[in-house]
Amino acid sequence: MTITSSAPVAKPVRVRRVAWHVLLWLLVLPGAAWAVVRLGGWERGGLVQLLAFTPYVAAWAVVPAIAALATRRWLAAAVATITFALLAVAVLPRAFADGDRGPQGGVALHVMTSNMLFGNADAATIVKLVRENDVAVLALQEFSVNGQRNLAAAGLGELLPYSSLGAEFGASGSGLYSRYPITNPGVRRNDGGFNQAYGTVQPPGAVAVTVESAHPLAPASLAMLDGWRDDLDAEPRADPKGAPRILLGDFNATLDHQPLRDLIKGGYRDAADNAGNGLIGTWGPYDGDPLPPVTIDHVLADLRLGIGAVSVHNIPDSDHRAIIADLKIPAA
Incomplete structure (x- = not known):
């Protein structure tokens, strides 16, 4: 059995x-x-x-x-x-172009932002990108005295002769270069300790626009989180009664961070997001660090401006990639 x-x-x-x-x-x-x-x-x-x-x-x-x-x-x-x-x-x-890209008439203005990593980024590459992409306004972060010299030696002044500069040793410097005269230039230091160069430019045939090289504090440690949030909250909002504004730079925040989304709600479009390139990484592994790319560099354009093509470019000797955006400025 x-x-x-x-x-x-x-x-x-x-x-x-x-x-x-x-x-x-x-x-x-x-x-x-x-x-x-x-x-x-x-x-x-x-x-x-x-x-x-x-x-x-x-x-x-x-x-x-x-x-x-x-x-x-x-x-x-x-x-x-x-x-x-x-x-x-x-x-x-x-990853998809927005249906509302703002007004597409007016005057084209190519702007570029690049974090120079203590001023050590390859100046020749930056100048080459300016020349080949018809960049009229260049914003720089971590802009050092040495970086300023290297850019001058590479011929940046021939392309963008006007500037508002706050170069410093280390990571706190900021620079703004322009093809057109800069009025009301200045450099302000945010509470996080970083300079932000700014000024007003007026392309021929267009209204004047205020441009600022943004660089809020990074959330690198728990002790810096309040400062990071405060710096983003303190970034200027667009003023419908004033000149259209462009904020561009290293925001140390992605579109998944509420403080940056709140800033954008203050009257801006994120150019890369609007153009369908919002998932392209701008910081992470580009200087050899084993980090997946994230998107913390941005071009924020006033809602009165239009968004055209946006591209992202490698910069040797920097941990950031540069962003170039084609903006449309209303005719004067």
Whole structure:
């Protein structure tokens, strides 16, 4: 007589099912929490730095959704699918040109921003980009005295003879160069300790625009988070009663950070986001650091200005990439 039992088989099956169920939720819940923090603008503490990598989390979020659907874990599948959808709605529009790109008439103005990494960025490359892309306004961050000399030696003054400069040793310097005369030039120091050069330029046939090289404090440590937030809050908003404004530079924030989104709501468009290039990284691995690229450099254009083409360019000896944007300035 032979006696058989399914118990030894059933128990391992149940254990595997429970283990998979637990593992699945461990995959689903972090993404769901991330989506809640991102959409609520509730980044605090170390979450501020992590939130810069939201596009990568959005791409990953499809994995637990597919896994839950494939194994018919319906509650986990619902949470994972909603998480993926929410993150996709927040991130994917940056990869597509916006239907509202502002007024497309008027005068073209090519602007460029570049962080020079303590002034050591390759000056010849910067000048070459200015020349080949018809750049009329150049904003620089981490603009040092040595960087200023190197740019002059590379011939920048022949292309952009007017300037408002606040060069300093280290990372705090700022510079603004222009093809056209700069009126009301100046350099202000934000509370984070970085200079921001500014001035008003008026391309021929266009209205005057105010341009500022932005460089808020970086959220490099927990002790710097309040200063980072305060610097972004203090960046000038567009004034509908004044000259149109352009803010461009190293904002040390991505579109997944609430303070930057609040700044943009103050009367701006993000040029790269508007042109469908908002997911192109501008900081991270470009000086050899093992970091995935994130987008912390921006050109913010007043809503009264139009957005044309936007491109991103490598700069040797800098940890940032340069952004060049074609803006449309209303005719005078």
